[in-house]
Amino acid sequence: xxxxxxxxxxxxEPNPAEEKTAGGLYIPDTAKEKPLAGKVIAxxxxxxxxxxxxxxxxxxxxxxxxGTEISIxxxxxxxxxQNDILAII
Numbered sequence: 540x541x542x543x544x545x546x547x548x549x550x551x552e553p554n555p556a557e558e559k560t561a562g563g564l565y566i567p568d569t570a571k572e573k574p575l576a577g578k579v580i581a582x583x584x585x586x587x588x589x590x591x592x593x594x595x596x597x598x599x600x601x602x603x604x605x606g607t608e609i610s611i612x613x614x615x616x617x618x619x620x621q622n623d624i625l626a627i628i
Contacts, residue, residue: 542545542611544583544618546581548594550609551601564612576600576628578617593627 544550554574559565578598585591593599606619 542581544581544615546583546586547589547591547621548583548618549579549621549624550581551599551606552580553577553615553617573603575603576585577617587623589621590620593621593624598628599624600628 542550554576556575557566576598579593579595582591582593582595601617601619601624604622606617609616609618
């Protein structure tokens, strides 16, 4: 991927949404919830005030409405500021 985020932004590939419930029922596309976890794909250099704490390959948790959805080469990603990330898992 040829995207390099600027300042304190991070590109995240969301984990796939759950297809089945624990009881074995299939979830229709209209009822699936957006995943709240993903893998860091690219990290910006940071700023003088913000030191980058995440690195490429980290699994992270983020807020439900965090980030902006983008599509690159047919794949969906999120781009968000580092402070929108809640935790590294």
